[in-house]
Amino acid sequence: MALKIRTAVVLVGGSGLRMRPLTEDLPKCMIPLRGKPLLYWTLTWLRDHGFDHVVLGVSHRKEVVINYVKENPLGIKVDFSEHTQEGETGEGFRLAIKRHVNDENFLAMNGDELTNMNLEKFVDFHFAQKGIATIAVSPMRSPFAVLELNGNDIVEFKEKPLLEDKVINAGIYVFNHAICDYLPITGSIEKTAFPALAEKRLLKGYRLGKGERWLTINSVKDLSIAEKEFESIRGLKK
Numbered sequence: 001m002a003l004k005i006r007t008a009v010v011l012v013g014g015s016g017l018r019m020r021p022l023t024e025d026l027p028k029c030m031i032p033l034r035g036k037p038l039l040y041w042t043l044t045w046l047r048d049h050g051f052d053h054v055v056l057g058v059s060h061r062k063e064v065v066i067n068y069v070k071e072n073p074l075g076i077k078v079d080f081s082e083h084t085q086e087g088e089t090g091e092g093f094r095l096a097i098k099r100h101v102n103d104e105n106f107l108a109m110n111g112d113e114l115t116n117m118n119l120e121k122f123v124d125f126h127f128a129q130k131g132i133a134t135i136a137v138s139p140m141r142s143p144f145a146v147l148e149l150n151g152n153d154i155v156e157f158k159e160k161p162l163l164e165d166k167v168i169n170a171g172i173y174v175f176n177h178a179i180c181d182y183l184p185i186t187g188s189i190e191k192t193a194f195p196a197l198a199e200k201r202l203l204k205g206y207r208l209g210k211g212e213r214w215l216t217i218n219s220v221k222d223l224s225i226a227e228k229e230f231e232s233i234r235g236l237k238k
Contacts, residue, residue, distance in 0.1 A: 003050040004123050005174065007103045010042060011092045012111035013059025013083060027061040029111040030068065031223065034230055037068065038217065041234070042111055047076040049119045051107070055079045055100040057092040090184035090192060097180055110171040114226055115214040116233050117172070122206050126174035131204035132182070133197055134174045137167040138207075138214045167207065170214045 012029035029039040039056075046054055058065050058080050069078050081096035093108060105126065107119070117136060126134040139162050148156035169190065182193040197203035208214060213233045217223055226233070 003120060004127060005103060005105050005107060006051055007053040007055070007101055008046050008051050008107035008109065009055045009057065009093060009096045009101060009175075010046075010109055010111050011057040011089060011096075012039060012042075012065055013057050013062070013085070013092060014110075014112070025061070027058075027065055028217075030061075030064055031217075033114075033217075033223065033226055038112065038114075039065065039068065040072070040074070041114065042109075043069075043074050043076060043078070045115075045234075046107070047074060051076065053077045053079070055081055055096045056111075057081050057083055057096045059083050059085050059092070084186075087186040088188045090187045090189050093175075093189060094180065094183040094185070097175075097177070097183075101177070104177050106175055106177075108173045108175050110216070112217045113171045113214065114217060114233050115170070115172065115208075115212070117170075117208055117212045117214065121209070122172075123174055125206045126204065129204040131197075132176045132178050132202040133194070134204040134206055135194075136170040136172040136208060136214070137205045138170045139164050140166040140168045167205065170208070171216055172214075 012027060014028050029042070030037045033041060043054060054076055056065060056069070056078060059082065062080070062082060066080055079100045081092075081099050083092040083095050107123075122134070122136060141162050142160050145157060145159045146161050147154050147158075179193065182196050183189060184192045194203055213229070215222065215226055215229070215233060217226055
């Protein structure tokens with residue numbers, strides 16, 4: 001695969017409060033999935049798609065992540081960038097990019113995403129759209145049943161449906177280096193950089209295609225779903 005970008009920045013510094021007690025002694029990215037840490041699946045996914053350089057933004061229990069990577073080389077160059085918990089994604093991405101990324105365009109993502117998305121199409125879309133940032137977006141699955149009323153009659157009842165007309169941030173991006181002009185000193189990019197880029201029409205959305213799956217692992221329930229659906233999520237590379 002001839003990807004147009006070869007570097008990825010991955011934030012793996014979260015404390016994973018919603019996944020306790022699993023994260024009492026581990027950063028979330030080190031929680032096991034199918035016998036391997038989540039971080040293993042992220043790094044090998046990137047490696048298998050042609051990436052040769054990954055910058056890991058570390059914070060909570062950073063020594064666990066650093067030791068694992070050093071003791072388990074996976075055929076991909078890894079640099080580490082430390083940030084604070086309080087600095088959130090803005091500080092995490094800003095410092096990682098400033099310290100280790102010279103590429104004009106690069107992948108960026110949160111470390112708790114599991115997907116089979118076609119990275120080549122995603123990257124090509126970013127270059128074609130000429131934005132500063134491109135977000136992978138997925139239809140929203142309602143956490144509740146959605147009902148349709150006619151007067152007092154419920155005429156349709158859908159349990160936790162996929163809302164095709166509502167899309168959500170999948171936490172996987174392609175950034176142009178100009179994103180640095182929008183990254184806050186501290187705070188989340190979701191509340192600062194992305195709204196500012198959207199206002200200038202410099203933020204693009206890549207819709208996951210048919211057969212592309214995505215799951216973010218924010219809870220023990222999400223981890224259970226990932227265990228059951230692992231093959232369907234990881235099975236597609238192209």
